[in-house]
Amino acid sequence: MKAWQIKDQFGLRHLELCDTPKPILKSGEILLKMQAASLNYRDMVTVEGGYGKTVKTPLIPCSDGAGVVEECGPNTSRFNRGDLICPSFFPNWKDGSADPGKLPDALGGAYGGTLCDYMVVSEDACVKAPAHLNAIEAATLPCAALTAWSALFELSSLKSSDCLVIQGTGGVALFALQLAKAVGATVLITSSSDEKLERARNLGADHLVNYRTHPQWDREVKKIWSQGADHIIELGGAQTLEQSIRATRIGGHISLIGVLSGANTNTIPLPLILMRNIRIQGVTVGSRTAFERMNSFLEKHQIHPVIDTTFPFDETIAAFKHLTSGKHFGKVCVEF
Missing domain, CATH: 3.90.180.10 (Medium-chain alcohol dehydrogenases, catalytic domain)
Structure with a gap:
């Protein structure tokens, strides 16, 4: 063969x-x-x-x-x-x-x-x-698909009333978008490409944020949902985790899946995790x-x-x- x-x-x-x-x-x-x-x-x-x-x-x-x-x-x-x-x-x-x-x-x-x-x-x-x-x-x-599914429905329970932030437009991200829209959740997508963001809109994304234009994208999330997002699909890693924590509501959930921007970080705001009761869940397929x-x-x-x-x-x-x-x-x- x-x-x-x-x-x-x-x-x-x-x-x-x-x-x-x-x-x-x-x-x-x-x-x-x-x-x-x-x-x-x-x-x-x-x-x-x-x-x-x-x-x-x-x-x-x-x-x-x-x-x-x-x-x-x-x-x-x-x-x-x-x-x-x-x-x-x-x-x-x-x-x-x-x-x-x-x-x-x-x-x-x-x-x-x-x-x-x-x-x-x-x-x-x-x-x-x-x-x-x-x-x-x-x-x-x-x-990719099973990782997105596990993040949203096996290790958490995404509902139609939830608001979800997804980083990027790779395989896991787009599966998460499709799965979330199938249950009626509201989705915000981040990307460095306006063209990719528009394609994500065509798949059902409700809100779009270009993180090159808006490097502090967590503030854009708070403009849309003042309390923060219910759930974040964290794919960036070291350079994005702090912003994900700041963009998450009290009692919210972060699915830690990717480390595309690096695997080690010294900037995790631990008090925010503790005082806001945020759950960070590693997801492996x-x-x-x-x-x-x-x-x-x-x-x-x-x-x-x-x-x-x-x-x-x-x-x-x-x-x-x-x-x-x-x-x-x-x-x-x-x-x-």
């Missing part, structure tokens, strides 16, 4: 398209003929060696993808040949809350990932794709059963992922370069 591999050296220029043996099924496993994959920031960090010695090579990168069941091994019963399937980001996290037995081992890190034309997975470590989505759309779900609940929601509301660009399988390196350019709006995908 064909597979992209990190072999002896990290770095995008060392990512190779290789011929590897077609995997053989064991009991409880299914063979997927992969149709598509999608890229996350985490995948680029992995390829560049950002996780250090925790990643062993050779490795097939990427956590997100979708494939058709080509063969079912012995002692399998959850799926049929021809079903469109998404492998789970965390193969060992079937249900319940996170614990050391379920995290941190993930596809495209501890386990080989989705950038291959055939993939063997445990039938307990994957879900059936929503019926209304094609393979490229389904391939965007395992990490979610369980298989959470994935299934999300897929039911997506089907009910007929939500389609926002796809920026789709590259052919043999142009995967160009797909990674497009991801790192920051020009994308929504998901960057690879079609097999």
Whole structure:
């Protein structure tokens, strides 16, 4: 089979398209003929060696993808040949809350990932794709969509009366926007691009703030909601967390998901967190059963992922370069 591999050296220029043996099924496993994959920031960090010695090579990168069941091994019963399937980001996290037995081992890190034309997975470590989505759309779900879903509905309970702030227009951000609007919440989006903000408005965003024009964007939030936002999707990290805290109402909730502007900060206003009873919740994807609940929601509301660009399988390196350019709006995908 064909597979992209990190072999002896990290770095995008060392990512190779290789011929590897077609995997053989064991009991409880299914063979997927992969149709598509999608890229996350985490995948680029992995390829560049950002996780250090925790990643062993050779490795097939990427956590997100979708494939058709080509063969079912012995002692399998959850799926049929021809079903469109998404492998789970965390193969060992079937249900319940996170614990050391379920995290941190993930596809495209501890386990080989989705950038291959055939993939063997445990039938307990994957879900059936929503019926209304094609393979490229389904391939965007395992990490970005499930992270947004977990932040809003598994680890909190977003309501129609809530006001939500979302940072940026990447994959998690746009899924959060679509999910929030499906339940009727009011959403404010921040971005450095007026063009992207207008596209977010077309997806249902109620309020738009350009953080280049308004670097103290927390004050813009307070102009709209004087008490602050009920919930914030925090994707920036070190350079944005303080403003998120200042933009959150008493008793509000911050979902800490990304560290795009850095991982370390010395500017956290701890008294504001304490005296205003703010909850900061780390969010790391979610369980298989959470994935299934999300897929039911997506089907009910007929939500389609926002796809920026789709590259052919043999142009995967160009797909990674497009991801790192920051020009994308929504998901960057690879079609097999």
